[in-house]
Amino acid sequence: xxxxxxxxxxxxxxxxxxxxxxxxxxxxxxxxxxxxxxxxxxxxxxxxxxxxxxxxxxxxxxxxxxxxxxxxxxxxxxxxxxxxxxxxxxxxxxxxxxxxxxxxxxxxxxxxxxxxxxxxxxxxxxxxxxxxxxxxxxxxxxxxxxxxxxxxxxxxxxxxxxxxxxxxxxxxxxxxxxxxxxxxxx
Numbered sequence: 468x469x470x471x472x473x474x475x476x477x478x479x480x481x482x483x484x485x486x487x488x489x490x491x492x493x494x495x496x497x498x499x500x501x502x503x504x505x506x507x508x509x510x511x512x513x514x515x516x517x518x519x520x521x522x523x524x525x526x527x528x529x530x531x532x533x534x535x536x537x538x539x540x541x542x543x544x545x546x547x548x549x550x551x552x553x554x555x556x557x558x559x560x561x562x563x564x565x566x567x568x569x570x571x572x573x574x575x576x577x578x579x580x581x582x583x584x585x586x587x588x589x590x591x592x593x594x595x596x597x598x599x600x601x602x603x604x605x606x607x608x609x610x611x612x613x614x615x616x617x618x619x620x621x622x623x624x625x626x627x628x629x630x631x632x633x634x635x636x637x638x639x640x641x642x643x644x645x646x647x648x649x650x651x652x653x
Contacts, residue, residue, distance in 0.1 A: 484632050485551035485559055491629060492546050492566065495622045500539030502614065506532035523603025531611045563630045570623035577619055580612030 506528045514525035554562065587605030591598040 481554070481556060481559055482552050484629075485554050485562070487632075488563060488566070488626070488629060489546045489549060489551060491625060493543055495618075495625075496539045496543035496546070499618060500536055500543065502618075503532035503535035503539055507536060519599045520603040520606070523600045524607045525603075527604045527607035528611065531607060535611075535615075559633055563626070563633045566626055567623060567630060570619050570626060573619040574616055574623065577612050577616035581609050581616065584608030584610075584612055 510525040510529035510532070514522050514529065517525060551559075551562075584605045584607070587601045587608065589605075591601035591605060594601055
């Protein structure tokens, strides 16, 4: 059985595929964290120099990206603690599918954010005393949701493309009632 494990990790490159997935995740979290950090640093300065709708727009950008930065930091640091060298093929497929599902779910949430932002902008037209806040916050949420939609969709596409390497490994696995076999083409 140990020969199978060695063949699985050495010959098929499963460890390298998993390592690449972690690196892509780190890169994605770095991009998200950079966007968030930039918004957190610039938006309070811009908010202090503006009034009305623009002030609320910049305030919401800062608030929104505190959460984005937290998500990016947790995601990044979680990849640093993972030891993918011992992941089985089944665990590798599971990890790959999990990140793809999370990213697809997030794209749906991102669209909901955009719709919610447009709703706030529409509400601002009917709400006199809160109209500037609603409009500024709504514009910010549309912007942040649109960025996150593009980010999550592109990240999903990149990870899905990478996932095809993991799925290709499954084409080499043969199951019979009495055994499991792996074939390799040279």
